[in-house]
Amino acid sequence: MAELIPIYLMGKKYSVPEGSTILGAIEHAGYQLIRGCGCRGGFCGACATVYRVPGDHQIKVGLACQTQIEENMTLTILPSYPANKALYDLETVKDPVKALWQAYPEIFKCLGCSACTKICPQDIAVMDYIAGAKRGNLEQVAELSFDCIMCGLCASRCLAQMVPYNVAMMARRLYAKNTLVKPDYVLKRIEEVEQGNYKDEIDELIGKDIEELRKIYAGRDIEGI
Amino acid sequence: MPYPTDFQDSLAKLKASREFRKEQTIKRLTDEERTRLIEAFHPDYRPEGMEELRVGVNKGQRVPLEFASVAESYSRIDPEKINLNAPDFKVDVLVVGGGGGGSAAALTAHSQGASVLLTTKLRLGDANTLMAEGGICAPVRPDDDPYKHFLDTLGGGHYTNVPDIVKALVLDGPKIANWLIDMGVMFDFEEDGALKVNHCGGHSRKRLLSCKDLTGLEIMRVLRDEIRNREIPYLEFSPAVEIILDLEGRCGGAILFNMETEEYYVVEANAVILASGGIGRLHVQSFPTTNHYGATADGLVIGYRAGAELLHMDSIQYHPTGVVWPEQMLGQLITEVMRGHGTHLVNVDGERFINELECRDTCASALIKECEDRGKGVVTPTGMVGIWMDTSLVEGVEKHFVGIYQRFKKYDIDISKEPILIFPTQHYQNGGLRITPHGETTIPGLFAAGEVSGGVQGKNRLAGNSLLDIFVFGRRSALRAMDLINQKRSKLTMHHVVDYQNKLKELGIDESKKSPVLLPDYIREEIKVKRY
Numbered sequence A: 001m002a003e004l005i006p007i008y009l010m011g012k013k014y015s016v017p018e019g020s021t022i023l024g025a026i027e028h029a030g031y032q033l034i035r036g037c038g039c040r041g042g043f044c045g046a047c048a049t050v051y052r053v054p055g056d057h058q059i060k061v062g063l064a065c066q067t068q069i070e071e072n073m074t075l076t077i078l079p080s081y082p083a084n085k086a087l088y089d090l091e092t093v094k095d096p097v098k099a100l101w102q103a104y105p106e107i108f109k110c111l112g113c114s115a116c117t118k119i120c121p122q123d124i125a126v127m128d129y130i131a132g133a134k135r136g137n138l139e140q141v142a143e144l145s146f147d148c149i150m151c152g153l154c155a156s157r158c159l160a161q162m163v164p165y166n167v168a169m170m171a172r173r174l175y176a177k178n179t180l181v182k183p184d185y186v187l188k189r190i191e192e193v194e195q196g197n198y199k200d201e202i203d204e205l206i207g208k209d210i211e212e213l214r215k216i217y218a219g220r221d222i223e224g225i
Numbered sequence B: 001m002p003y004p005t006d007f008q009d010s011l012a013k014l015k016a017s018r019e020f021r022k023e024q025t026i027k028r029l030t031d032e033e034r035t036r037l038i039e040a041f042h043p044d045y046r047p048e049g050m051e052e053l054r055v056g057v058n059k060g061q062r063v064p065l066e067f068a069s070v071a072e073s074y075s076r077i078d079p080e081k082i083n084l085n086a087p088d089f090k091v092d093v094l095v096v097g098g099g100g101g102g103s104a105a106a107l108t109a110h111s112q113g114a115s116v117l118l119t120t121k122l123r124l125g126d127a128n129t130l131m132a133e134g135g136i137c138a139p140v141r142p143d144d145d146p147y148k149h150f151l152d153t154l155g156g157g158h159y160t161n162v163p164d165i166v167k168a169l170v171l172d173g174p175k176i177a178n179w180l181i182d183m184g185v186m187f188d189f190e191e192d193g194a195l196k197v198n199h200c201g202g203h204s205r206k207r208l209l210s211c212k213d214l215t216g217l218e219i220m221r222v223l224r225d226e227i228r229n230r231e232i233p234y235l236e237f238s239p240a241v242e243i244i245l246d247l248e249g250r251c252g253g254a255i256l257f258n259m260e261t262e263e264y265y266v267v268e269a270n271a272v273i274l275a276s277g278g279i280g281r282l283h284v285q286s287f288p289t290t291n292h293y294g295a296t297a298d299g300l301v302i303g304y305r306a307g308a309e310l311l312h313m314d315s316i317q318y319h320p321t322g323v324v325w326p327e328q329m330l331g332q333l334i335t336e337v338m339r340g341h342g343t344h345l346v347n348v349d350g351e352r353f354i355n356e357l358e359c360r361d362t363c364a365s366a367l368i369k370e371c372e373d374r375g376k377g378v379v380t381p382t383g384m385v386g387i388w389m390d391t392s393l394v395e396g397v398e399k400h401f402v403g404i405y406q407r408f409k410k411y412d413i414d415i416s417k418e419p420i421l422i423f424p425t426q427h428y429q430n431g432g433l434r435i436t437p438h439g440e441t442t443i444p445g446l447f448a449a450g451e452v453s454g455g456v457q458g459k460n461r462l463a464g465n466s467l468l469d470i471f472v473f474g475r476r477s478a479l480r481a482m483d484l485i486n487q488k489r490s491k492l493t494m495h496h497v498v499d500y501q502n503k504l505k506e507l508g509i510d511e512s513k514k515s516p517v518l519l520p521d522y523i524r525e526e527i528k529v530k531r532y
């Protein structure tokens, strides 16, 4: 059993095993979380946590499910932070960049303070992608923001009071929809299926007994790595 | 110091054998060898882990103990007290579950003009879907086709899949890929403009479409964004805890539980689509799991209690490569694509023992055999056992698998130089509520889509087939549900729950046992005993 060390959950002291994740520590303390816990694997952003440690004036952040505890840290999970989201119809967008600017004009109020970048638990260059959004460089926004789990911490810190992750969300969709070109063969395959191709071949397989199927399966041609 | 000193001997052997291993070819197992290995070592075949159901449609069939326990439990509500005459919501289609299957169903029903309510247990998108790293299979590439995908899926499922459902799966594949692309999902492309496709276990063609190594996250956040754009109503932290039927045995809605205010809502609906996902957080046979916090088999429990048939519930998928060390990451997934990229599975003595491209159940069984039968596992300081995955063989692993690379870096393990210690982890529920190719369960008006359903994947799901499954059958369920939205219904009732509970009482089952459990119980015994 690991040694117990003190931490403060929303200001209240508990002794929890050294080396635990924040989430593990909270549960060790006896909490049954309803909010503030989703995937438990660093993907969903439900468990964004802010904390401080003694002797350091700076605010620190991490995902509770991914971050190891520090002795005497005092922490709180931010399970939700109010956010505004523009509503849009991807199908009717004609000028993607303009659409983004119209949806989120507040990006032009960015003060360049970089609080968003500093707080991002995913180490995303948030301020840089907002700069990209201002320049209309959707690809840059899409690439820089790709690992975003929409935990909300950037929105909690933004001096211009914008919600960077929703800007990125829209930018990625606009970029994918308008810039990435769908290869012709996708629609061609759909057409083939609609014309009834492959059905008979598959039905023929369905009609076979398992021994026959095994043989066909064993003899199938497997593409190399 | 990344790995404890206990590991150093074994790490040295692993490094020493690397050049030899690169040249080594390990033959694929024959069907027969595969069957023998699985029957001897796969957890599904451990008699002590299984139990026969004593009540319900599938009475007499073997299921994991942990599932039997929640299936043979009482309702959270008093079925005779609840007032069904004053529904809190009245909609055409109620969708239960805010993962990929539920989102696809809600979007489809909405675009068909139905009034829709989606309800989910955590937040919209907190789901297994969002955790998928590898990708989604679809037979779109010119040198691939649905026939090949069909054969791979059926063979991978050891011919236990319901063939008509698999047919629907593979024939709809291209349409689903197209739907996602059109919605602005950022798939990976090759320089020449082709969609990037990866290899993965059990597939004879490269057909795994990916969004870097965060495919599920990317798809899920797009679906969620679209649900919000279209202002489709959804409730969070409000799991369904019971299905409502009418006097003719048709589904007429569900009862939801607001976990924060602890009140119940009655939803009247012409069709209910269950898309509540899997079972991982019940920790079958005490295995760790890759699943999200809400994967507690709720949909299976309430569907079964209402009388829907289950299929293949004796079959759980253990992903061969779950993290063993560091323990803080226990059970978390190392994507299958890693195996597809030429990593080796290596025992304590630096030896390979299975072709890494074998299906999941085969690989998982081989790992268990290597550790438990041959004693060739690496033992951790806390007594866990694992096998090395030699990740350094993947060129540019730090670029191609950024997520995994960074997660290990936090624990000072550099996976471009050092291997990962892994062991099978509970990953996917192969079976579930039996469906038709249109997502219908055996109860009229009750549909199931995704991991909660059974039949598509047979007793072994191939990689990348689940993400396809959830969208194909989420969509198909919604389309079929449209046929029901103008149907007249007889009086709503909870008699099925009363009847079911009476059977439990006859068997003398403890009345304090309630389900669905909604969340896993991770509270320590030391604390529980003090809750007087």
Ligand SMILES: Cc1cc2nc3c(=O)[nH]c(=O)nc-3n(C[C@H](O)[C@H](O)[C@H](O)COP(=O)(O)OP(=O)(O)OC[C@H]3O[C@@H](n4cnc5c(N)ncnc54)[C@H](O)[C@@H]3O)c2cc1C
Pocket (backbone or CB within 6 Å): B096, B097, B098, B099, B100, B101, B102, B119, B120, B121, B122, B123, B125, B126, B127, B128, B129, B130, B131, B132, B133, B134, B135, B136, B137, B215, B216, B238, B239, B240, B241, B275, B276, B277, B278, B290, B291, B292, B294, B295, B296, B298, B299, B333, B427, B428, B449, B450, B451, B452, B463, B464, B465, B466, B467, B468, B470, B516
């Ligand atoms: C880590 C990981 C990686 C994976 N990688 C891949 C991959 O690369 N490719 C692939 O094809 N598959 C992959 N899978 C499998 C695949 O992601 C899932 O099987 C699939 O996404 C399940 O989708 P679903 O919609 O059925 O369930 P989920 O996405 O789990 O959604 C179910 C939703 O229902 C909610 N819910 C649960 N109970 C209730 C209730 N009582 N009432 C209301 N809501 C409820 C849950 O909270 C959740 O939001 C992976 C799975 C995991 C866990």
Ligand code: FES
Pocket (backbone or CB within 6 Å): A036, A037, A038, A039, A040, A041, A042, A043, A044, A045, A046, A047, A048, A063, A064, A065, A066
């Ligand atoms: S619980 Fe999902 S990111 Fe921590």
